[in-house]
Amino acid sequence: MRKLRAFWIRLLGLIGTRRNDDDFAAELESHVALHTDDGIRAGLSPEEARRQALICLGGAEQTRQAYRERRGLPWLESLFRDFGYALRTLGKHRGATAAAILSIGLGIGANATIFSMVSRFLLRPAPMGDPTTLLALQTTHEGDECCNNFSFPVYTDIRDQATSFSGVAAYFEMIPASIGGSGEPERVFGQAVTSNFFQVTELPMVLGRGFVNGEESAPEVVLGAGLWQRRFNADREIAGKTVTISGHTFTVIGVVTPAFHSVEQILGTEFWVPLGSVAQLAPILPSQGSREDHWLAVVGRLKPGVTRAQAAAELNTLAQRFAVANPKTDQGNRFSFDQAGTMPPHERSGIVLFLGALMVVVLLVLAIAGANVANLLFAQAASRQRDMAVRLALGATRAGLQRQMLTESLLLGLGGGVLGVVLSLWATRTLSALHLPIPVPVDLRIDLDWRVLLFAFALSAFSGLLLGVAPSWAAARPKLANALKGEDALAHPGRRISLRNFLVVAQVAMSVVLLSITGLFLRSMQSAANIDIGFRSKGLLMMSVDPRVHGYDAPRTIAFLTQLQQRVAALPGVLSAVTTDNTPLSNTTRSDDFHVTGVADKDKQNINTELFMVTPGYFETMGIPSISGRDFGGETATGLKTAVVNRAFAERVFSGSNPIGQHVADGGTTYEIIGVVGNVKARSLGEETRPILYRSLQQSVANDPSFLGYTLVVHTSGNPAAIAQAVRGQIHALDPAMAIYYEETMEEHVRAAYFLPHLAATLFGAFGFIGLVLAAVGLYGVMSYAVSRRTREIGIRMAMGAQPGTVERLILSQGLMLTLIAVILGWPAAWMVSRLASSFLYGIQPHDVITFSIVPAFLTAVALVACWIPARRAASIDPMRALRTE
Amino acid sequence: MGEKTDVWQGTLALMALRTLESMGPLHGYGLARRIEQISGDRLQLNYGTLYPALLKLEQEGFIRSSWGLSDNNRRAKYYELTRAGEHQVKKAAVEWEQTTAILARFLTSAEEA
Numbered sequence: 001m002r003k004l005r006a007f008w009i010r011l012l013g014l015i016g017t018r019r020n021d022d023d024f025a026a027e028l029e030s031h032v033a034l035h036t037d038d039g040i041r042a043g044l045s046p047e048e049a050r051r052q053a054l055i056c057l058g059g060a061e062q063t064r065q066a067y068r069e070r071r072g073l074p075w076l077e078s079l080f081r082d083f084g085y086a087l088r089t090l091g092k093h094r095g096a097t098a099a100a101i102l103s104i105g106l107g108i109g110a111n112a113t114i115f116s117m118v119s120r121f122l123l124r125p126a127p128m129g130d131p132t133t134l135l136a137l138q139t140t141h142e143g144d145e146c147c148n149n150f151s152f153p154v155y156t157d158i159r160d161q162a163t164s165f166s167g168v169a170a171y172f173e174m175i176p177a178s179i180g181g182s183g184e185p186e187r188v189f190g191q192a193v194t195s196n197f198f199q200v201t202e203l204p205m206v207l208g209r210g211f212v213n214g215e216e217s218a219p220e221v222v223l224g225a226g227l228w229q230r231r232f233n234a235d236r237e238i239a240g241k242t243v244t245i246s247g248h249t250f251t252v253i254g255v256v257t258p259a260f261h262s263v264e265q266i267l268g269t270e271f272w273v274p275l276g277s278v279a280q281l282a283p284i285l286p287s288q289g290s291r292e293d294h295w296l297a298v299v300g301r302l303k304p305g306v307t308r309a310q311a312a313a314e315l316n317t318l319a320q321r322f323a324v325a326n327p328k329t330d331q332g333n334r335f336s337f338d339q340a341g342t343m344p345p346h347e348r349s350g351i352v353l354f355l356g357a358l359m360v361v362v363l364l365v366l367a368i369a370g371a372n373v374a375n376l377l378f379a380q381a382a383s384r385q386r387d388m389a390v391r392l393a394l395g396a397t398r399a400g401l402q403r404q405m406l407t408e409s410l411l412l413g414l415g416g417g418v419l420g421v422v423l424s425l426w427a428t429r430t431l432s433a434l435h436l437p438i439p440v441p442v443d444l445r446i447d448l449d450w451r452v453l454l455f456a457f458a459l460s461a462f463s464g465l466l467l468g469v470a471p472s473w474a475a476a477r478p479k480l481a482n483a484l485k486g487e488d489a490l491a492h493p494g495r496r497i498s499l500r501n502f503l504v505v506a507q508v509a510m511s512v513v514l515l516s517i518t519g520l521f522l523r524s525m526q527s528a529a530n531i532d533i534g535f536r537s538k539g540l541l542m543m544s545v546d547p548r549v550h551g552y553d554a555p556r557t558i559a560f561l562t563q564l565q566q567r568v569a570a571l572p573g574v575l576s577a578v579t580t581d582n583t584p585l586s587n588t589t590r591s592d593d594f595h596v597t598g599v600a601d602k603d604k605q606n607i608n609t610e611l612f613m614v615t616p617g618y619f620e621t622m623g624i625p626s627i628s629g630r631d632f633g634g635e636t637a638t639g640l641k642t643a644v645v646n647r648a649f650a651e652r653v654f655s656g657s658n659p660i661g662q663h664v665a666d667g668g669t670t671y672e673i674i675g676v677v678g679n680v681k682a683r684s685l686g687e688e689t690r691p692i693l694y695r696s697l698q699q700s701v702a703n704d705p706s707f708l709g710y711t712l713v714v715h716t717s718g719n720p721a722a723i724a725q726a727v728r729g730q731i732h733a734l735d736p737a738m739a740i741y742y743e744e745t746m747e748e749h750v751r752a753a754y755f756l757p758h759l760a761a762t763l764f765g766a767f768g769f770i771g772l773v774l775a776a777v778g779l780y781g782v783m784s785y786a787v788s789r790r791t792r793e794i795g796i797r798m799a800m801g802a803q804p805g806t807v808e809r810l811i812l813s814q815g816l817m818l819t820l821i822a823v824i825l826g827w828p829a830a831w832m833v834s835r836l837a838s839s840f841l842y843g844i845q846p847h848d849v850i851t852f853s854i855v856p857a858f859l860t861a862v863a864l865v866a867c868w869i870p871a872r873r874a875a876s877i878d879p880m881r882a883l884r885t886e
Numbered sequence: 887m888g889e890k891t892d893v894w895q896g897t898l899a900l901m902a903l904r905t906l907e908s909m910g911p912l913h914g915y916g917l918a919r920r921i922e923q924i925s926g927d928r929l930q931l932n933y934g935t936l937y938p939a940l941l942k943l944e945q946e947g948f949i950r951s952s953w954g955l956s957d958n959n960r961r962a963k964y965y966e967l968t969r970a971g972e973h974q975v976k977k978a979a980v981e982w983e984q985t986t987a988i989l990a991r992f993l994t995s996a997e998e999a
Contacts, residue, residue, distance in 0.1 A: 003946075005945070005946060005947055006942065006945035006946045009945040010945060024937070026961075026963075027914065027937070027962075027963045028937075030913070030915075030956075030960060030961055030962045030963065031913075031914050031915045031933065031962075033960055034913070034915040034916070034956060034960060034962060035915055035933075037958060037960070038919075056932075056933050057933045057934050058932040058933060058934040058935070059934060060934075062934060063934035063935075063937060063938075066934070066935070066937075066938045067937050067938050067941060069938075070938040070941050070942055070945075071941060
């Protein structure tokens, strides 16, 4: 404590030095006067007494120095001096400083942006009490892939029997609903939770409270902060008021912290109701009594002092106990857990790979930028050797000079860091605004949190120091005699491979790797653009409604959708209007295993098939070609179930024979095939063509309602966006309270489906371009430096009769040699790294021939241009002037 | 009178604090003289080293200073002990006694051996 107090006073002592100096001078003066008085009293002459007093004091200047050092912090003062000097020096070389800061800034900006994704998706704990003691539980059946949710009875068994946890809560992850409040009703997603959920997760509340025991099915709701602000104007008095959710009345009891969206931190859920009221809100629920319906996610809070190993051991024992008690259902079940708020392992590995690849790329960019700056600093060090030599000769220490130069490069690094943070602020905003092509809300916003800032600061300080080490070492060791004479004091005669050459080779080699990856992603985007999606994207408008959450039963839903279709089809400019439960390229469909009926069990072949519900006219509206048979028409809810299949289904299931009139079944329901249509991309662009079975919407709503609502698809003759208002009007004319969502044109929808190839190509394209520019500038810098150093040599050559062309070739061949070495080193590295990218490529191989032949050629061409400019300059040297320079 | 001894590292602060404790407020010169006198003139004190030591004690909050007039009407800066300083004297004295006691044991046992 005392030390700290003294430190602060000394820190303050740096200010107001003047007055303190005067004060101490007065004190010393008074000391000497008092001592002199004593001396005179003892019989000495005044002069002798004063002399004695000064001797006893032991050197006034040393005393003052010791006092001054004690008063302030000498190392800090010299640091300030270094910083001041560095700032002045950098200010003098504005161009070089700006280039260096820009280079490092681009590198740091790229790193900070990607790291903010790492921080968001892999590092940030959810705001739920002590994140290390909150575990997300999973169950896995022997032989199955990890990880499944829990059935209600298994959850209650664990909750009642496990002693490692102070509480175990369960929740149903996603309930679509329509919510009241200000303006038109809005579609939001929520979760149904057990009454102990808020105690177990220890979620901070903005106001009010979470559920407590005894509120298992209370008509109460906790709102997310975003929903509360958006639809209830951040009403501080909202607790106790009622809101309408899908037509049911709930009382608001609290608002949860804005940082919380869901336990997994990906889903953007916005309200929480007790699990007991889930039946009112969710369409078809698994039975609560079954041990086999896995529908609940489970989190448990470890008791203080209980380790994860102990919890794992106990869960193991419980699994065995359950297997004995319920051999039919629980045999082979295992329990496992992860820290809650982290991604489940199977999703995590994909993200880790993607972010890892990006991190490698941006570090490459930074390394290239760093090599550039190091070269720049080298050139500066070379031009400052005389200055250094003079200072050394005047008594400066080498360590002092090195510290000086390191301070400069550290400042460059930090300046670049600041620029980088500003750049990534912009980049993260842009990335957060991107829209993912999936029909459920996800929260993928990224921002710069303290982890990112710390990372950017550490990275910029580290690169600043690293960049400065070699140049400062070299600069502080000039050959004194040479330097003072004004000769090149850094040149080491006889050494052909300089550090600068090494740096530029490394830089170009890294560019080869970077550009190859960029090339792959650009090619991937190009090939994605050529993917045949199988349906038209022009002239289609889509709008979704979910009558079920407004209390409609199946017959009313069908009636509503039919009336709506008729009303919309009658609008001017509308060619046709149909309804489906799911549009293609939405990354979600239902799928089921189908087989041909009437085949012996042993020959039965189950084909996993995508399922769509459609109304008559769907294929014509969507522009999907009919191949054989007919479209739907005249189906009744109770009649024989009919289906239209795509070509892939017909080929897989019937392998060539005519499928029309055949029957297929998925477990319970049998369908007669009435038609075959062309293939479409069902879930995503990158998929292999899948078998699809279309069923009649009229025949499916009753026993298999859509979880995500129904989408009206309108085919227009003009611009589809222009009739959106009219279509909305028709919906609200039928039911003013109906919430409308996912309103978009098919072109927008398809564009969103290109999100991944587009994002990857944009990111890598930007990084690749930055890397290429930096490498070209670096090569140019090295070659110009070489030319300026060899001015005299070139002058002599030309005086001896060398032609300008010969000189040009000399310089060019030197630059090309460096490039060639770099390409030879970088190419195999790129070949190896490209395998990392393979899972993100559409329609091309990671070892794409075109990419791997164009990139080296392209890079060599760029290098040629970068070397050609200094070569021209070398060729235009006037021998007379060159020889007179010194 | 025997050889004069230089002041050992780190003991000057304790001497200054102890002197201020027993004598009350003193100016720098007076303090230096008292330390020499108390040591029976066996300590060779370089007066100049006293002032950085006093500054350190002041920064640590053990003493405070103010300008005043000396007996013979000269302006001088006076130092006095703070409450924290009084505690520090006792604490440091105990520690110092322990150190010397331990050292003494070593020296006597070495003689016996």
